[in-house]
Amino acid sequence: MTAEPIPQPAEPILSVRDLVVEFETPAGRVRAVNDVELDVRQGQALGILGESGSGKSVTASAIMGLLDTPPAHVTSGEILLDEMNLVGLPEKQRQRVIGSEISMVFQDALTALNPVHTVGNQIGELYRVHRGMSRRASRLAAIEMMDRVRIPGAAGRVHDYPHQFSGGMRQRIVIAMALALDPKVLIADEPTTALDVTVQAQILELLKEQQDERDMGLVLITHDISVVSEVTDETAVMYAGRIVERGPTRDLLTNPAHPYSRGLASSVSSEDLKGKRLPAIPGQPPELNRLPAGCSFAPRCEFAQPECRISAPPLEEVAPGRRSACFFSDRILRQ
């Protein structure tokens, strides 16, 4: 579906600039998100790819303003939603935006729903709080929303509790909640990781379909390359709190410009590799409180040169629409 080159719409609805998030820990301050920049455009899906701990969820939470301060601090950067800077927005105003203009789907649907309230109540709450609807009206709206995410017999199930639904159904309900108020941007943080293949396919289908239907921006966070390639138009790869590469999904996955993206893309097994060793990125991701100086990927990088250990390469344009943070992007692209 992303085969055609995308005509670039001028203005992104959500754009993140130079976002830095730090955590207070017993071992000192750690920088979990470092100078992150992202753009989400209307009707487009942005994938964020990266290993566990690379800062994907923190970025998402920072956008939604869900980080607990302390220990988290957004030390710099701006998050522009339709020109409105969410960083430093007064609490009341933020509450108005969160959940309606921009909303989020979490990884674990089992725990993301409150076990003691009916699902209808939980969806309807949004209408009551943000739209001031009556109990009755909000229930009807909830039923409609459940219908939209294709929960069979929605009217009969509004009064059920989350534990009465299967995992896939719960994820649908979470999605229904996120879509209830027609947000401009939907952030989905690993929405399918906890689900098995068949259900995963259903959910991805649903997300994609809803995105198209509503023409909203979608941020899809995952560490699953195939999911990214399936759903998204653009991809950002994160490593140790930084965006190391950005670009149109197709290009980025077929011809990565950063050694890390390259490692990721090639470590996926394919039929040809049967019986052979998989190409793996050696080593372990670094811990945030002891990031190596310079490029944080350098210790695992086959291209690393002494200079990589001295200064961190900036995220620069390496090809039209492609940005990468590596001194050797050109060389890698050419290979």
Add this chain to the structure above:
Amino acid sequence: MPVVIGATFIIYALTFAMPGDPVAALTGSRPLPASTVTQIREAYHLNDPFLAQYGHYMWNLVHGNLGIDFFGRPVSGLIAERWPNTFKLALTAWVLKLIIGLAIGVYGGLKHNRAGDHFALIFTVVFLGVPGFVIALGAQTLFGVQLNWVDPAGIGAGWPMAYILPALVMAFEASASLARLTRTSLVDVLRTDYMRTARAKGLSPSRSIWKHALRNAMIPVVTYLGLSLAGMLGGAVIIEAIFNIPGIGQLMVQAIHNKEGTVVVGIATLLVIVYLVFNLLVDLTYGLIDPRVRV
């Protein structure tokens, strides 16, 4: 049922094993005349072997007869006279404790690891650490004698005035554990994903706490609450003494002092049953607030 039988059996055995001779305690300085002793021992089956005594007691019990004390007063009457007092006291204390403990616990949980939390901790621990009678006497002197807001002793004023002070003291003493439990539970709940969801829905903090956090936080607390009411019903001896509330606790202590087996076992059986009933209520409440355990 097995619990009731087991408990009465053990209690009966314990009373049987208690030091002293109940008949000897009936008199003052002069031993009772031998014939009197014989008479009493026969009337109360005190000469029978233990199992026979117990069997006799249980036989009467299933026939609704709790026996009589050494002064010929029916035990059921003694208990019936005092039970309402104890019940009023314990229930009032329990409700107050609920309010105080939950308030402090919720406050501490919300201010987790910040100054407010520490303050709540110290507040509760002071009540845990200072002996109950000190607080009771202090409150009695201050509110009963100095300020004269309530009668310092006795239940002449009836509910609620006569019960409010002792109940408050009991409540404060007992609220510490509740507060700690609530706090821990709330801290756990606040960390859950669905609380994050609530915030992601753009709910105000107060709404997300009232609507989403509290009910979940109460789930582990309910068990404790139910059992603590059962405990309060049996465990207010010192408070009853200080505030001169004629209740079960006092009766029990007196009966133990006089080694009046029938009274002791009667009360204890009642308490065991109460305990079981509350256990049941807890289970029901559990189902009420946690849909996951509903059948």
Add this chain to the structure above:
Amino acid sequence: MSVDRQVLSGPVEDIADEPNTWHRIRSLAQRPRFVISGALVLIMIVMAAFPQLFAGFGSDPNAGCNILNTNKPPSASHWFGYDPQGCDYYTNVIYGARASIVVGIVVTSASFVVSAILGALAGFYGRWVDALISRVCDIAFGLPFILAAIVVLQLFDHRTIWTVSFALALFHWPGGVRYMRSSVMTVRNREYVQASRVLGGSDFRLIFSHLVPNSLTPLLVLQTLGVGGVIAAEAGLTFIGVGLSPPSVSWGLQLAAARQYVSESPHLLIFPAIFLSVTVLAFVLFGEALRDEFDPKGAS
């Protein structure tokens, strides 16, 4: 067994420093709760073990008394004043720590062990073992504590801190069993327990090597919260006349005796009450700190 190094798919990065002593001390310092409460508990324990270190007026709280000094208020030379027997109250309060703290610790640890074991058995085996243990607990819950204590205490000729501890411990454990049982039931199905079983580990091993250590924390917190209650229960026994008796000294005895002098000689009440409260506070804080400490993740 010989396998080439090539099995390794890459070098393994060093991930964390060895937790050396210095590191530990430094991380301790970052937890003032632990340090303060730990220090307090330690002081209390030392006080219980070696009261003569603290008591300035002789090594016997009953010596050097003068009946003519009854209840004299605190003064420069006798900070805490005198007790009704005309003994230095400071010495008495210090010595009182022994009985109270021994009772507190012995009862708590005894019931800790019992409830840990019973709770673990009930939680692990379930079915009739669970039913049996739970019913026994229910019965023990329903028993009037005073009655039971009286009966148990009369088994002994002399009432010492040990017999009092024994009697209290006998009826203190059932509460813990419940906690332990439910936390064992959650841990029972954890994979590391299964993992050990796959290796052929015996039930004994599963319970004591894996289940118990991982489910103790809630019990630990409960029990440290209960230390104060136990110390108070000792006082309560004294109050109804079946606890310790003089010349033993304990905070419980002191508080019970102080009751009738509250308005005349408040110092009799204040000092043991302060000590008792501080001890309870220390134990509660210590329990919470211990929980953090025992949580292997807490350190990172």
Add this chain to the structure above:
Amino acid sequence: MTNSEQPAGPGGPLLELDGVKQHYPLPRRMPFAPRKSVRALDGVDLTVRGGETLGVIGESGCGKSTLARVIAGLDRPTEGRVLFRGQDINALRGAERKEMRRNIQLIFQDPFSALNPRKKVGELVAEPFRIHRNLLPSGRRRAKVAELMELVGLKPEHMNRYPHQFSGGQQQRIGIARGIALNPDLLVCDEAVSALDVSVRAQIVNLLQDLQRELDLSFVFIAHDLQIVRHMADRVATMYLGRVVELGDYSDVYDTTGHPYTKALLAAAPELRGGPADRERIILTGDPPSPIDPPSGCRFRSRCWMAEDICREREPELVELAGAHVSRCHFADTLIDRPSL
């Protein structure tokens, strides 16, 4: 090699499952109500040959983990037998049972939760030798632990650390070290790599393959990730609602799929499609039926797009398609004939 037993001949059956059923009774809803049970496994026949890797796929709740537990002897099947080298593992007692334990090991999905968080890694890796005391003099234990840790790519110096101080991949290595410590013949990997990051997953997969080669291990490899299963497995079994519905060489199952369910699974996995247009998407509708009351006849019929009346009436047998490739579908032949549906 410390293995005292005769290694099984290549290709000979190491493990056999013979009509294994595992039913978990449910608590009664009402007193005296009929007792229901979850039919987690409902008649499974499988064999694992020495040195081979059997892949098991299927959606959540189909009984994969139960299968792993039954094989590892954690659960005693309600019916049927699990034969290890011809011996029913649940009939063994005492020393023999212990010996069986030694030979079948299980590696869990979540590496962290499979490690006791309160034990140091050294202790954890040494635990097998504590349980099987006679295998190794206690003096040699430390050296052996160091050797094992090196074998799986960990530094022996890290023995004194706690599991949480390792990354997920490293934790899984610890689990593997424990699993191979006793030199087993069969390693059951229940989603052993599912929780790991892509880059680390490749490392662990490589490690497992290396170990298999070096130590002559057989694997039962359970995974969601169809791509990894294809990479690892010699043969693949598809499970649905407690039953094996298709079994065959990996290439047969993946390429000439003989069961609509397998087909749907493969179609749902984006990674196998290579590109959006490569394979048709079959999105299965609805949830799998409850294993408490499975549908009559063919269990898959409620979600099958090919279902006909016969599916309701009669449960299909495992029919041989080609060689060892079997499928439990009335229309298996038609499916094979039209590889792309």
Add this chain to the structure above:
Amino acid sequence: AACSDGGGQAGSDGGDGTLTFETTEPKSLLPQKDPGSQIAMATCANLMEMNTKTQKYEPLAAKSVKSTDAKSWTIKLRHGWTFQDGSPVTASSFVQAWNKAAYGPNAWQGNGMFASFKGYDAMNPPDGSKPKVKKLSGVQTSGKYTITVTLSEPNSDFPKILSTNPTCPLPKVAFTDPKSYESKPISNGPYKVVSWDHNQSVTMKKWDGFKGSAGFSGGATTLVAKIYTSPDAAYTDMTANNLDMMRNIQPAMVAKAKSQLGSDALYKVKTESKQNTLQFPEYLKKLRSPELRHAIAMSIDRKSIAKSLLQGNSAPSDSLVPPSLGSYRKGSCEACTYNPTKAKKLLKKSGGFSGTLNIDYNSDSDKELVQAVSKQIKSNLGIKVQLKPMLGTELQSKRNNGKLDGALFGLWGWSFKSPDQYLSQYETNGDGNAATGYSNPAVDKLIRSARGELNVKKRNAKFAKAEHLILQDMPAIPLFVPKDYGLHSKCAVMNDVQGDLQFYRAGYGC
């Protein structure tokens, strides 16, 4: 000020003549069943009573109580007295009540008061068998208003016995409908029971039909016995102006009351009627040596304890009877003077003491005092002393069954003022003898003859002689004579009758 604003309904309000006093929940309102009951005292007019004004025993319901040999007594009743329901008080009202109380199997608490009556043994066979007779053979009526009583042995205290609760009369209804009678008794005394609110209060009203003189009654028109489970609670109520009278208050409370309520609120009982002793059971061989007992007696610094711990609210005792009794002779207990050096010497002479001296006592009694005494013994004699507090039941059964394991710390008081009430403890099988089991034929003889002596002087001399003999063996060490205090509000004017503080006798002063 109790006159200002009373608290609850039972409070003491100015002008209406209501007085409240402290009591525990009565086991029974029958005087025979609860001999110490203040409520029974208020409602019953006995044959003899102490007159508040004269402080002498005077006939009340009786016209006269006479004997020539102290053995057979003739009691003449006043005519025209009635019970509160109007039924007449006759000889049989008394005799029937006595027979019922003296009949062992009824197990009435007042049973012991009839022990000196002829025929008591037949109604209470010592072997424990069921008695065959239901009547005291020594009690006869002649006509409606005359009772003759024959005692088994002469006893000049007999008229005093007639002032105690167990000898109260009972009306017919008490026998025909005992159950309802017990909850609302009808008697012949100055007050009548109006209501009994269980565990809270018993309300009594002044009875107009009472025919006794002012010296036999009090000033309150309404008397309310408020029920407390502990004296502390009563005290608190006192400080809150909700209670008018308390008695038998503990030494520590005396000090407290002085500062909190002012010394005006304290009423000091004029006659000391109680005594603390340390008693030695004769069956304990270890403690048998008189020298040892003397040594112990000497080792106790009674003066200091009395002054400091007891704050002067007790006096050191130097006799086996309190000083208020006629037989008292100052310093009759020579070993009761504090002399640690001599005590040590005596101890040595007695062969020393190894092992532990146990002191058994009721855990409800004054712990601090026992502890102080034990400390004195311990530090001045250098022997091990172990305190053994026990519950009442345990202590009493041990005492009555001869199972004590050490010295017994006890408090003794009289039922009526007579040396006999104290010295009978040392008479074989006498009242209170169970504690020590002390038995000395010479003493028995002296006491018996003193009892039969009608001449007061001679009688006292005989008792004194007996005391002298007893003290040589020292079965009990005199310790203290506590001063008895009552507490009262401004409205209550307390007075005691020869050491007995009876609430119903209080005057109303508002």
